[in-house]
Amino acid sequence: MASVTVAPKRVTMAGAMRQLREEAGTYKGFWSWIATVDHKRIGVLYGATAFVFFLVGGIEALLIRVQLAKPGADFLSPDQYNRIFTMHGTTMVFLVVMPLSAAFFNLLVPLMIGARDVAFPRMNAFSFWLFLFGGIFLNASFFLPSHGNFLKGDLGAPDGGWFGYAPLTLNRFSPGNGIDFWMLGLNVLGVASLAGGFNFVVTILNMRAPGMSLFRMPLFVWMTLVTSFLLIFAMPIIAVALFELSFDRLFGANFFNAAAGGTPLLWQHMFWLFGHPEVYILILPAMGIVSEILPTFARKPLFGYPFVVFSGVAIGFMSWGVWAHHMYTTGLGSVANSAFGVSTILISIPTGVKIFNWMATLWGGSIRFTTPLYFSVGFIAMFTIGGLTGVTHSIVPTDYQQQDTYYIVAHFHQVLFGGALFGLFGGIYYWFPKFTGRMMSEGWGKLQFWLMFIGFNLTFQPMMILGLLGMPRRVQTYPDGYGWGFWNMMATVGAFTIAVSILVFMWNVVYSLRKGAVAGPDPWDARTLEWSIPSPPPPYNFAEIPQVHGLDDFWHKKYTEDASGRPVPVAAGASDSAPEHGEEHADGHGIHMPSPSYFPVIAALGPPIIATGLIYDMAIAAVGAFVLVVGLYGWALEPATEPAE
Amino acid sequence: MAAPGKGVPVRNRHFSRVLLLASLLSVAVLLSGCSYFDSPQNVFAPHGQVAQDQKNLFFLTMWPALAVLALVEFGLLYIAIRFRHKKGDDGLPVQTHGNNTLEIGWTIAPIILMAFFVPAVVGGIFDQGRTPKNSLVVDVTAVQWQWLFAYPVAGGGAPVQGTVGELHIPVNKTIDIRLKSGTGTNDVIHSFWVPKLAGKTDVIPGRANHMWIKGTDIGTYQGQCAEFCGVGHAEMRFKVVVESQADFDAFLKQQAAAQQGQDQPALALHGE
Numbered sequence: 001m002a003s004v005t006v007a008p009k010r011v012t013m014a015g016a017m018r019q020l021r022e023e024a025g026t027y028k029g030f031w032s033w034i035a036t037v038d039h040k041r042i043g044v045l046y047g048a049t050a051f052v053f054f055l056v057g058g059i060e061a062l063l064i065r066v067q068l069a070k071p072g073a074d075f076l077s078p079d080q081y082n083r084i085f086t087m088h089g090t091t092m093v094f095l096v097v098m099p100l101s102a103a104f105f106n107l108l109v110p111l112m113i114g115a116r117d118v119a120f121p122r123m124n125a126f127s128f129w130l131f132l133f134g135g136i137f138l139n140a141s142f143f144l145p146s147h148g149n150f151l152k153g154d155l156g157a158p159d160g161g162w163f164g165y166a167p168l169t170l171n172r173f174s175p176g177n178g179i180d181f182w183m184l185g186l187n188v189l190g191v192a193s194l195a196g197g198f199n200f201v202v203t204i205l206n207m208r209a210p211g212m213s214l215f216r217m218p219l220f221v222w223m224t225l226v227t228s229f230l231l232i233f234a235m236p237i238i239a240v241a242l243f244e245l246s247f248d249r250l251f252g253a254n255f256f257n258a259a260a261g262g263t264p265l266l267w268q269h270m271f272w273l274f275g276h277p278e279v280y281i282l283i284l285p286a287m288g289i290v291s292e293i294l295p296t297f298a299r300k301p302l303f304g305y306p307f308v309v310f311s312g313v314a315i316g317f318m319s320w321g322v323w324a325h326h327m328y329t330t331g332l333g334s335v336a337n338s339a340f341g342v343s344t345i346l347i348s349i350p351t352g353v354k355i356f357n358w359m360a361t362l363w364g365g366s367i368r369f370t371t372p373l374y375f376s377v378g379f380i381a382m383f384t385i386g387g388l389t390g391v392t393h394s395i396v397p398t399d400y401q402q403q404d405t406y407y408i409v410a411h412f413h414q415v416l417f418g419g420a421l422f423g424l425f426g427g428i429y430y431w432f433p434k435f436t437g438r439m440m441s442e443g444w445g446k447l448q449f450w451l452m453f454i455g456f457n458l459t460f461q462p463m464m465i466l467g468l469l470g471m472p473r474r475v476q477t478y479p480d481g482y483g484w485g486f487w488n489m490m491a492t493v494g495a496f497t498i499a500v501s502i503l504v505f506m507w508n509v510v511y512s513l514r515k516g517a518v519a520g521p522d523p524w525d526a527r528t529l530e531w532s533i534p535s536p537p538p539p540y541n542f543a544e545i546p547q548v549h550g551l552d553d554f555w556h557k558k559y560t561e562d563a564s565g566r567p568v569p570v571a572a573g574a575s576d577s578a579p580e581h582g583e584e585h586a587d588g589h590g591i592h593m594p595s596p597s598y599f600p601v602i603a604a605l606g607p608p609i610i611a612t613g614l615i616y617d618m619a620i621a622a623v624g625a626f627v628l629v630v631g632l633y634g635w636a637l638e639p640a641t642e643p644a645e
Numbered sequence: 646m647a648a649p650g651k652g653v654p655v656r657n658r659h660f661s662r663v664l665l666l667a668s669l670l671s672v673a674v675l676l677s678g679c680s681y682f683d684s685p686q687n688v689f690a691p692h693g694q695v696a697q698d699q700k701n702l703f704f705l706t707m708w709p710a711l712a713v714l715a716l717v718e719f720g721l722l723y724i725a726i727r728f729r730h731k732k733g734d735d736g737l738p739v740q741t742h743g744n745n746t747l748e749i750g751w752t753i754a755p756i757i758l759m760a761f762f763v764p765a766v767v768g769g770i771f772d773q774g775r776t777p778k779n780s781l782v783v784d785v786t787a788v789q790w791q792w793l794f795a796y797p798v799a800g801g802g803a804p805v806q807g808t809v810g811e812l813h814i815p816v817n818k819t820i821d822i823r824l825k826s827g828t829g830t831n832d833v834i835h836s837f838w839v840p841k842l843a844g845k846t847d848v849i850p851g852r853a854n855h856m857w858i859k860g861t862d863i864g865t866y867q868g869q870c871a872e873f874c875g876v877g878h879a880e881m882r883f884k885v886v887v888e889s890q891a892d893f894d895a896f897l898k899q900q901a902a903a904q905q906g907q908d909q910p911a912l913a914l915h916g917e
């Protein structure tokens with residue numbers, strides 16, 4: 001505010017920073033997005049960025065499908081194909097499904113637990129920027145081949161598969177810079193995930209509104225808690241594995257090179273000890289989303305809330321004991337294979353419990369068939385196939401046949417696309433009105449669902465048959481006469497159908513942002529706290545922190561059950577909680593919110609620069625380290641909230 | 646068409662017709678695809694004992710899995726039709742919060758179901774993990790991007806070299822496949838896989854993996870590297886020729902003769 005100043009103040013660094021922060025705090029303009037520490041804005045940034053990477057990974061998938069549509073095609077060279085399938089997997093796991101889940105954590109967790117922000121708002125911003133810069137760093141490798149020209153089709157991207165098995169990833173077998181970008185990029189992204197994991201554990205454990213005990217938390221918050229713990233324990237494992245690979249590649253150490261006494265299998269153990277919990281990191285958030293959507297539209301509470309919570313927690317624990325089912329064919333021996341076969345059987349139990357509980361939630365309901373519900377039912381239908389094909393992996397001797405075939409490709413796409421992505425899309429349709437204030441078009445939404453559902457089945461069911469017909473994974477071509485052409489063509493047609501469904505989705509977002517019906521605070525007559533506040537929520541979320549009295553507290557403020565268990569609406573004004581926010585607080589005046597900050601962005605620029613330096617020149621790494629230190633130093637000295645005047 | 650309001654509502658009937666059409670269509674597509682099942686790497690057309698055992702185990706578990714799948718998918722359809730919100734009915738359904746008996750039931754039922762598979766699974770693992778005695782030993786070496794075969798001779802002489810990319814084995818005899826990655830210096834990881842004879846085993850540098858196979862029918866079977874190993878991975882194929890003992894002996898003799906042009910009178914192989 002340019003008030004009347006007697007004498008011009010001396011321009012100090014602190015003063016300049018303060019002015020920048022104040023400008024960023026206005027919620028207007030480009031820079032307010034860069035410096036934001038508001039969990040809702042960070043959630044939107046996460047979602048939008050992940051969606052752009054989703055388009056990149058999707059285009060990579062289409063390139064793969066074009067190449068494989070017919071036997072003996074040469075649309076892509078083997079080298080290009082290897083780089084593209086590596087980036088497809090890496091992108092979809094680390095740059096799409098994980099950050100899309102993070103977008104939902106950010107958007108929803110504080111609102112669902114009745115908090116005004118996450119525990120560490122600036123660390124939250126740091127997480128996002130590190131994810132963005134790490135993703136750009138990883139994808140920049142396409143344009144930076146160590147020799148050759150990008151424009152002539154020489155790609156510099158990594159070529160070792162998303163699983164990066166040593167020794168194929170060592171310098172001798174993969175000489176370019178691609179693997180360097182991969183191992184360093186994943187470590188940058190890992191730090192972002194770790195920061196997010198810690199942030200949400202602390203937020204959920206410490207920042208719940210009064211009365212919200214753990215067993216009154218919405219299921220999505222529970223699944224976020226489990227996922228965050230998995231992140232905290234899983235990311236360090238891959239970080240260590242990647243550091244060892246980095247030492248091998250950059251400094252000639254010897255962890256994995258068998259020729260000099262290293263152990264290639266060490267990589268696989270560490271990768272999958274991270275990799276299997278990672279699968280649950282990808283799927284649990286979607287399970288949480290579905291557990292929120294089904295009760296709303298069945299108009300019944302979640303069936304067996306404690307069972308669903310505990311099965312999610314059980315999955316979290318058990319996910320640490322199944323990693324070697326990715327390694328049955330490596331010769332671990334009969335005892336190890338039997339043990340991991342049995343543990344794989346066991347982990348299917350809590351997953352099955354969830355499926356039956358979801359069905360029982362719908363049973364006896366009065367189901368509103370909205371787009372979010374379509375996606376949620378689609379999730380159950382498709383995820384079940386993924387789960388059952390997963391159970392077949394516990395039948396170890398048959399897995400000796402299926403390992404590394406298209407059967408596996410089909411299986412995990414059933415889980416991660418038919419499961420995770422269907423759930424996440426359902427979540428987008430469900431919460432879009434909350435954060436934009438407008439409903440998404442139901443017509444376009446249902447069209448998208450059916451296109452995606454049909455395309456999905458056309459793409460991935462044939463892959464199951466292909467695997468059983470003996471088609472291995474990661475081959476860029478196959479000969480005629482193997483009977484694979486028909487099914488591959490079908491899968492390619494399916495993949496393009498999915499692509500059309502994504503175009504429909506993008507159109508729906510654009511259309512609904514401009515012309516969607518105005519939503520109001522609670523368009524679905526839903527159950528959880530975020531629907532008790534305006535859409536879009538004000539920066540401070542809750543004018544008054546709510547007092548929680550039970551599970552689905554918001555629902556119970558709207559309805560009370562009569563003697564037969566049938567809910568009847570609470571008469572207006574009868575509830576003790578009616579008008580939740582007093583008018584005098586509605587403008588949020590006097591609520592102290594964390595200040596915006598530029599330092600998380602600056603700090604997040606450091607690690608990718610250091611990584612670039614490790615590849616090209618240590619001097620660049622020193623610059624990166626300087627940027628990082630400046631960012632962290634400024635961050636530490638900056639006041640977290642503007643001192644009151 | 647019956648009057649709406651009686652029996653199944655028109656809307657639902659329309660829905661089930663679309664469903665029927667869709668399922669007929671998918672069956673037609675599957676049938677038309679059946680002619681393609683005659684594939685040289687079809688795991689459901691085994692010609693070896695291990696592959697046969699693996700196929701049997703697959704079908705043992707496939708039927709219960711399909712039953713569960715049908716239960717869930719048709720259950721969802723049934724629920725979607727029966728509990729669909731009816732126009733005009735704006736009352737809320739009974740708010741059931743759970744049912745411990747049911748939930749404990751569907752936690753324990755799958756455990757019991759799966760417990761039946763455990764003996765077959767563990768039995769299969771140990772059976773396939775233990776190479777039968779008196780198996781014929783073959784050394785398989787995988788290099789980027791070729792398969793090399795050699796037949797060790799008893800007494801430790803120079804092994805008989807096979808042909809590149811073509812493994813010959815006698816019919817109805819168990820073969821101990823010793824897997825090695827790289828000649829001299831080390832190579833990357835590969836995986837030895839002949840779908841019609843047996844599942845795969847990885848070929849890992851610095852690790853002495855092995856597996857056993859037994860071809861039960863004379864013929865030539867396709868094999869392929871199953872672990873991603875670089876730009877030549879897709880083309881890293883090989884053949885396994887399962888032949889009569891006489892033909893196999895003749896093959897060895899010919900190979901031995903070609904090797905350094907010398908005659909090897911006694912061809913007592915390792916394991917024979």
